[in-house]
Structure formats: C-alpha cells, structure tokens
Amino acid sequence: MASEQPRIAIVIPARYGSTRLPGKPLADIAGKPMIQHVYERALEVAGVSTVVVATDDQRVADAVTQFGGKFVMTSADHPSGTDRLAEVMQHVDADVYINLQGDEPLVRPGDIETLAAGMASDVSVQIGTLCHAIDGQEANNPNTVKVVLAANGNALYFSRSPIPYPRDAQFAQFLKHVGVYAYRRQVLAEYSSLEQPMMEGAEKLEQLRLMYAGYRIRAYQVEPTGPGVDTPECLEEVRAIISGLGRPAKPSLADIRLVITDVDGVLTDGGIFYDGSGECLKRFHVRDGMGMRMLEENGVRVAVLSGRDSATLRKRVADLGIELCQFGVKDKLAACESLIAQAGVTAAQTVCIGDDSIDLPAFAACGMSYAVADAPSYVKAASTNVLATAGGHGAFRELADAILTAQGKASVLSTASGYAKVMAKMAQ
The missing domain is CATH 3.40.50.1000 (HAD superfamily/HAD-like)
Structure with a gap:
C-alpha cells in the first residue's frame, strides 16, 4: 500500500524592519505589495495544504489580510528565521514545513514542487533545500552561498568561500545555495536546543548548526533562479522583470x-x-x-x-x-x-x-x-x-x-x- 502523503505547509517569513530596504515586504511591484507576489506563487505549488505569512509587524499582517491571505503573528525577538518557523509550527499543523523567503517574488512554483516531492518520496530526508550551477566569478562573491554535495545529493558543506577550492584553473563546477528550506516537524521542534557551532558564527549561515548536530540536508538541483530583493537596485530589477520590461542589462x-x-x-x-x-x-x-x-x-x-x-x-x-x-x-x-x-x-x-x-x-x-x-x-x-x-x-x-x-x-x-x-x- 502506498505511503500516506505528508501534509506540507509553506511558511513565508516577512519582517518589516530590513536594514537595507525598510518596509521591504510592502514594496510595490506592478501594483501589488511584494509579499502578495510571493504568496500567490506559493498558492500555485501543487500538493501544499497551507500557505501562511509569518510576520512580527501589524502593517504586514494588514496587507496580507487585504489581499485575502493568511498570517501568523510571531515574536520580534527570534535570532533566526528557523526559530520563527518553529513558533509558527505551534499554530499550523503539518508534517513538512517549507520556509519560502518573503523577498523572492520571482520564485518558480515548480522549484518548490521539486523540493516538496523530494521530501515526500524519501522519508529519510530530514531537511531539503535547493541549489543551481554558477560560474567561477559568482562563486568568488561572499554574498553567494556555495554548497558541495555527496553522490546522493546530501550537502557536505555550505560556505561563503568558493568551494571546492579551484586548485586546478580549469575547474569550474560550483553550486549556489538557494535559501529555500523544507523541514520535518521533529527537526523544527529540536532546533532551538541545538548548540551554535563556531562555523555558524564564522560563516553567518544558520544551516551549519543543523549539519554540526548531525542532521542531513538534501539539496535538489534546479535551473538558475531570478534575483531576490536585497537592495533598492534589486527591487528595481525585479520590478522591470515583472512589468515585462525584461531584466535590465548589467555593466559588463x-x-x-x-x-x-x-x-x-x-x-x-x-x-x-x-x-x-x-x-x-x-x-x-x-x-x-x-x-x-x-x-x-x-x-x-x-x-x-x-x-x-x-x-x-x-x-x-x-x-x-x-x-x-x-x-x-x-x-x-x-x-x-x-x-x-x-x-x-x-x-x-x-x-x-x-x-x-x-x-x-x-x-x-x-x-x-x-x-x-x-x-x-x-x-x-x-x-x-x-x-x-x-x-x-x-x-x-x-x-x-x-x-x-x-x-x-x-x-x-x-x-x-x-x-x-x-x-x-x-x-x-
């Protein structure tokens, strides 16, 4: 008999207080707040039982209510997005929780379906995420998080440094980590009690806490993704793409x-x-x-x-x-x-x-x-x-x-x- 499909919830963290772009979730893109674009794309993901925004700001909650979405108010004191997700778990019942960032209005529903399908097909996978190929130039950018994988797709390590180190000048196989995660319920329940290791503090990458504790993270490869919104320049680029103007040419x-x-x-x-x-x-x-x-x-x-x-x-x-x-x-x-x-x-x-x-x-x-x-x-x-x-x-x-x-x-x-x-x- 086929195993029962897990209940999957998509949680979209949306903090109002962004350092580089205050009020980012409410930034207008083609007549809609950015959080609405992300929410609507999440609704297109097949096999998901719940989509909810997790926010610590009433202005974001009001915007979600206005476009007919669901939200959960969370504490403003969470040290990480994963801790915020653990609080949402107390209000939203599911077997797998997908953390989809609220500043990714160009996210492809098909990529999230790939992640959800991977979690559903292999119960041994405790945490899932996404990655895609990049060139050596982007690999040298510390803002781009890289990942190296084992033969079965499990992550061996994540880093802001180019990994593997290209000792051979001809080497050009790098993978960029896409910050979308799927967690099984038990992982989230245990996360807050985990020790923060030295490597997490050094790299400023919270997924390294999970790896240090012995959890396995499976990374599924997808095609290169569109830009997220981190800065005012990124916002203008995304606005142009969604408005049908195409991706602005960058200096070369x-x-x-x-x-x-x-x-x-x-x-x-x-x-x-x-x-x-x-x-x-x-x-x-x-x-x-x-x-x-x-x-x-x-x-x-x-x-x-x-x-x-x-x-x-x-x-x-x-x-x-x-x-x-x-x-x-x-x-x-x-x-x-x-x-x-x-x-x-x-x-x-x-x-x-x-x-x-x-x-x-x-x-x-x-x-x-x-x-x-x-x-x-x-x-x-x-x-x-x-x-x-x-x-x-x-x-x-x-x-x-x-x-x-x-x-x-x-x-x-x-x-x-x-x-x-x-x-x-x-x-x-």
Missing part, C-alpha cells in the same frame, strides 16, 4: 573603458616601510604594471586613486605612464566622478578595485567594483565581484586579464604575435 567587463585602482592594499600588499630619512617605501608587483600598460594600449584607461601621497607613489605611477591620477584624496566618491569625467566615459563603463572601507564611496561611484581576495568581509559584501588574488600579489593583473579576455583581446596575453603588437610600449 566587455563594456569597461576605465579602471580606477586604489594603491595601498591593491597595488601593494598594504605594508608601509620607512628608510632612515623617513622616506616611505612600498612594494609593487611587476605584473600589475604590465596589466596597466596592456589595458592602456588596448583602449582601456587606468586611473590611480590614493588616500596617501608620496614621492615613491608618484614615481611608480610616472614610470608606468599613467596620466589619470589623484593623490592624498579624502573624498573618493568625488574623486572618482572627476576621473570618470576626465576620461570621457560613463559610470557604467567604469570599474573600481579596492581593499578597505575607504574605497566604499569609490565602489558606489562606479558601475562595477572588485574587492581583492584579502579584503575584509564587509568590503567584499559591498563589491559587485571579488578577485581570487590578494592585494600586492597580482590582483590588478587578474582584473586586467579578465577585461582583455572579455573584450576579445586575449591574444595580447597568450600569444607572441599578439604581444608583439604592444610590446614596444610595455613597462613593468
């Missing part, structure tokens, strides 16, 4: 015409040395210098922007023939805008590379931004991309090579005939 390395680089921590390793006379000494990487000249000789301007000023720095920039530069800068936003104007390009055609908080205004001024591999986590989070190389060890060259490759000029890097076209003006 193929379009870059200006690279603005910081010095200390990017072109150098951040070390500052003084000789007996008090002169500041810095260690630059020769391959970065070659990258600058290759960009300049192939139609991409390079600008050097530094919060410091020294004879050593000016000598290095002069040796490389870089004409666009500003030293001793305090306001990097204004400085970037000035350099963009001098180069005769747009912000969308400009990429900035930095390593620390002082570079965040520069990131905001440019269409794209890259953080070096050893930048602090909060700087990486603010950048659009993260390099695999540390500052002072060829990070600029990594970006330069990527730009030339994206613009169809990889031959100047990889062939003698290509390099011969620019070699007369090369400098390291």
Whole structure:
C-alpha cells in the first residue's frame, strides 16, 4: 500500500524592519505589495495544504489580510528565521514545513514542487533545500552561498568561500545555495536546543548548526533562479522583470573603458616601510604594471586613486605612464566622478578595485567594483565581484586579464604575435 502523503505547509517569513530596504515586504511591484507576489506563487505549488505569512509587524499582517491571505503573528525577538518557523509550527499543523523567503517574488512554483516531492518520496530526508550551477566569478562573491554535495545529493558543506577550492584553473563546477528550506516537524521542534557551532558564527549561515548536530540536508538541483530583493537596485530589477520590461542589462567587463585602482592594499600588499630619512617605501608587483600598460594600449584607461601621497607613489605611477591620477584624496566618491569625467566615459563603463572601507564611496561611484581576495568581509559584501588574488600579489593583473579576455583581446596575453603588437610600449 502506498505511503500516506505528508501534509506540507509553506511558511513565508516577512519582517518589516530590513536594514537595507525598510518596509521591504510592502514594496510595490506592478501594483501589488511584494509579499502578495510571493504568496500567490506559493498558492500555485501543487500538493501544499497551507500557505501562511509569518510576520512580527501589524502593517504586514494588514496587507496580507487585504489581499485575502493568511498570517501568523510571531515574536520580534527570534535570532533566526528557523526559530520563527518553529513558533509558527505551534499554530499550523503539518508534517513538512517549507520556509519560502518573503523577498523572492520571482520564485518558480515548480522549484518548490521539486523540493516538496523530494521530501515526500524519501522519508529519510530530514531537511531539503535547493541549489543551481554558477560560474567561477559568482562563486568568488561572499554574498553567494556555495554548497558541495555527496553522490546522493546530501550537502557536505555550505560556505561563503568558493568551494571546492579551484586548485586546478580549469575547474569550474560550483553550486549556489538557494535559501529555500523544507523541514520535518521533529527537526523544527529540536532546533532551538541545538548548540551554535563556531562555523555558524564564522560563516553567518544558520544551516551549519543543523549539519554540526548531525542532521542531513538534501539539496535538489534546479535551473538558475531570478534575483531576490536585497537592495533598492534589486527591487528595481525585479520590478522591470515583472512589468515585462525584461531584466535590465548589467555593466559588463566587455563594456569597461576605465579602471580606477586604489594603491595601498591593491597595488601593494598594504605594508608601509620607512628608510632612515623617513622616506616611505612600498612594494609593487611587476605584473600589475604590465596589466596597466596592456589595458592602456588596448583602449582601456587606468586611473590611480590614493588616500596617501608620496614621492615613491608618484614615481611608480610616472614610470608606468599613467596620466589619470589623484593623490592624498579624502573624498573618493568625488574623486572618482572627476576621473570618470576626465576620461570621457560613463559610470557604467567604469570599474573600481579596492581593499578597505575607504574605497566604499569609490565602489558606489562606479558601475562595477572588485574587492581583492584579502579584503575584509564587509568590503567584499559591498563589491559587485571579488578577485581570487590578494592585494600586492597580482590582483590588478587578474582584473586586467579578465577585461582583455572579455573584450576579445586575449591574444595580447597568450600569444607572441599578439604581444608583439604592444610590446614596444610595455613597462613593468
């Protein structure tokens, strides 16, 4: 006799107080609050017995009531979304609870059906989630959580770092974790009593608490998903997609015409040395210098922007023939805008590379931004991309090579005939 199908409830957490986008659940998208878009897509999932919004704010509850949805008021003091889900369990009776984030208005009902079907077909699966393939560039972004799987689909580990580590340059198989979870009732009942391990605190990923406790998480692969809503820029992108305008084109390395680089921590390793006379000494990487000249000789301007000023720095920039530069800068936003104007390009055609908080205004001024591999986590989070190389060890060259490759000029890097076209003006 066939086993009885589990009762499945979809719970949509919706907090009003988002740091980066206050009132996010109520943001208007094509005439509806965002939470309504998520709720309606959840209703399309086959085999689900209940759909409910979990919120700690009356304004969200009122909006859900207005469009005819169901909600549960929960405490505002929950340390995690999973704890909030455990409270909902006291009011909504089910065998499996699917946690569907309230900032995913483009969620595909079919993906949730895949997750629900997986939980229904294998009772040994305690927790289910989703993942999809990504490229190496996205894998370097700490905002993108990666997962590696065992042969049976169970997660081996989740991380903000690129995993597995691509020691072989040809390796390009990465999986992005999609933050949708399905929990069996017993797991939720035990969650609040679980120890928070070191790795959860380090990665800021609550699913690692479950893995540390010995729970198995099965990940089901789906096609790449649409963007969620984390920032005002994401919201505008989703609005355009839902309104039928299509996904707005994002800046691409193929379009870059200006690279603005910081010095200390990017072109150098951040070390500052003084000789007996008090002169500041810095260690630059020769391959970065070659990258600058290759960009300049192939139609991409390079600008050097530094919060410091020294004879050593000016000598290095002069040796490389870089004409666009500003030293001793305090306001990097204004400085970037000035350099963009001098180069005769747009912000969308400009990429900035930095390593620390002082570079965040520069990131905001440019269409794209890259953080070096050893930048602090909060700087990486603010950048659009993260390099695999540390500052002072060829990070600029990594970006330069990527730009030339994206613009169809990889031959100047990889062939003698290509390099011969620019070699007369090369400098390291």
